[in-house]
Amino acid sequence: MKKIDSIxxxxxxxxxxxxxxxxxxxxxxxxxxxxIAAENGVFLPKIQYNKTIEKIKKIINKIPAKNIIINGDIKxxxxxxxxxxxxxxxxxFEFLNHIGFEKIIVLKGNHDNFIINITRKYDNIELYxxxxxxxxxxxxxxxxxxxxxIKQENIILAHEHPxxxxxxxxxxxxxxxxxxxxxxxSKNIVVLPAFSYFAQGSDxxxxxxxxxxxxxxxxxxxxxxxxxxxxxxxxxxxxFPEIGKIRE
Numbered sequence: 155m156k157k158i159d160s161i162x163x164x165x166x167x168x169x170x171x172x173x174x175x176x177x178x179x180x181x182x183x184x185x186x187x188x189x190i191a192a193e194n195g196v197f198l199p200k201i202q203y204n205k206t207i208e209k210i211k212k213i214i215n216k217i218p219a220k221n222i223i224i225n226g227d228i229k230x231x232x233x234x235x236x237x238x239x240x241x242x243x244x245x246x247f248e249f250l251n252h253i254g255f256e257k258i259i260v261l262k263g264n265h266d267n268f269i270i271n272i273t274r275k276y277d278n279i280e281l282y283x284x285x286x287x288x289x290x291x292x293x294x295x296x297x298x299x300x301x302x303x304i305k306q307e308n309i310i311l312a313h314e315h316p317x318x319x320x321x322x323x324x325x326x327x328x329x330x331x332x333x334x335x336x337x338x339x340s341k342n343i344v345v346l347p348a349f350s351y352f353a354q355g356s357d358x359x360x361x362x363x364x365x366x367x368x369x370x371x372x373x374x375x376x377x378x379x380x381x382x383x384x385x386x387x388x389x390x391x392x393x394f395p396e397i398g399k400i401r402e
Contacts, residue, residue: 155217156391158333159308159335159336159342160172160289160308160310160342160344161173161310164178164213164216164217165390166384166386166389166390167212167386168331168346168348168349168384169213169349170310170344172223172290174288174289174290175221175288175290176220176221177219177220177221177222177223177257178214178217178219178222178223179222179223179224179225179346180210180222180224180349181224181225181226181227181263181294181312181313181346181347182225182227182263182312182346182347182348182349182350182353183206183227183246183349184202184227184228184348184352184353185202185228185229185242185243185246186231186239186243187352187353188200188201188202188352189236189239202350202351202352203242203246205351206246206349206350206351207246209349210249210253214253220255220257221256221258222258223259223261223285223292224259224260224261225261225263225292225293225294225310225311225312225346226261226262226264226266226294226313227263227266227313228243228246228266228269229242229243229266229269243269243272244272244275247272247276247279251276251278255278256278257278257280258276258279258280259279259280259285260273260279260280260281260282261281261282261283261284261292261293261294262282262283263294263312263313264296269281286306288306289306289307290308290309290310291304291305291309291310292309293310293311294311294312294313295312295313295314295368295371296313296368297369298369298370299369299370301338301341301370301373301374302339307342308341308342309341309342309343309344311343311344311345311368311370311371312345312346312348313367314366314367314368314371315331315353315354315355315356315367316331316332316334316345316347316356316358316381317329317330317331317347317354317355317358318330318332318357318358318383318394318400319359319360319402329354329355329357330383330385331355331383332347332355332358332382332383332384333345333381333382334358334376334379334380335379335380335381335382336378336379336380338374338375338379343379345368345371345379358379358381358397359397359400359401359402363376363377375398376397377396377398378396378398379396380393380394380396380397381393381397382394
C-alpha cells in the first residue's frame, strides 16, 4: 500500500485504509447510474453494481478492516430513490452486513437525498452529514467549510471525482482517476477518487480552478496538491508532482 499523509491507498483501487481507525473508506459509488442515464436517452449495460461488489471483495481480501465509511453519493438520483436504485442500495447494504463490518458509516453527499429511507432499516448503519473521529475530519465536500473551523489535522473529502487528463501522441485525451493530497494551512488534505465505474472525473490539471465542484477545494490552491493516479487494470499507481507542474 502507498501511504499518503494520514491514509494508505489500497493498491490499486479507488479506496483507502485509515489504519488508526481500522477503516476502509470509499466515496461516490453512484449506484443506479444506468437507470438515470437511460431516462435521459443514454443506454448503458447494467454492470456497475456487480463491478462494485467484485471490487470491494478484492479490497477486503487485501485489508480485512473492521469498519467501512462511504463518504457520500452512494446513490445517483437526486430526487426520491427509484425502484432499481433502491434495490441496488439495499442489496449493497446487505452485502456489507454479510461481510461482517462492525461499523458501516454513511456520510451524506449531494446525491443522497432520501437515503435515510434505506439506512434507517439497519441498526448498524450510522448516517451523518459529516464526522470527526480522533484526528480525522471526514465530509463529502459539496458543502462549504472553513478549514479554520476544523480542529482535526487530517481532512478527507470526496465529491470532486478527481482525475488527471493525459494526451496520447496522437492527441487523444485519457482520464486517470486519482487521489489528491497535500498540506494546506497545517492540515493534511486528501481527496478521494470516485469509486463508480461510470463516473466521469474532473481533470484537475486541465480545468480552471473556478470550475472545481467542491467549494472547499475552490478556496485552496489545488496547484499545490499532488496526485496519485490509479491504473486498476495494471494494478499499479502512478505518482504525479504538484498539479501546478502538470497544468496545461
